[in-house]
Amino acid sequence: DTAVSQTPKYLVTQMGNDKSIKCEQNLGHDTMYWYKQDSKKFLKIMFSYNNKELIINETVPNRFSPKSPDKAHLNLHINSLELGDSAVYFCASSQERSDWGTDTQYFGPGTRLTVL
């Protein structure tokens, strides 16, 4: 079974549209994340979320919003898509942060978003 899954794997859409990417993890983890990987391969954290706290990277436009219907899901909604949103978006999950800091993250396969 896939530990962290994302759908769709590829998404091609027009500027101005609203789209969602779904993420599910079956690892029983408490914390989930969304990353954006641009053409230069930097992985940039967008959000981290557990049942207690949503942490938002302040550089993320408010057109992006995470929605978590339950602990196993963290979906990414994007409004009014722009050309610069084209990238690969990765979902990840980890056990709840502990003092030992063993925060190994497990990644989904990624969603390649192309905005035309």
Add this chain to the structure above:
Amino acid sequence: GQNIDQPTEMTATEGAIVQINCTYQTSGFNGLFWYQQHAGEAPTFLSYNVLDGLEEKGRFSSFLSRSKGYSYLLLKELQMKDSASYLCAALDSNYQLIWGAGTKLIIKP
């Protein structure tokens, strides 16, 4: 600010040994991770170091020096399938992972 530095690209020969270096500056430190990412795929976990010293795991080893803000990933007996990007990431005091841009490793026959 927080920063991770690693070389952009390295080339090595099949069967040889390669060392990928990483230096970090973070607000607090709770450990350092190495991930492998093949082109078009998600990153996969390789190692985690929080104490100084060398951790060996098969052909791969990872080293950490907290006082120097330095880590390296050592790959032995290189195989063609090791061609990938290797991402260094440091866990800061807020338990956020700060990622480097990755080192693209090219293996030649």
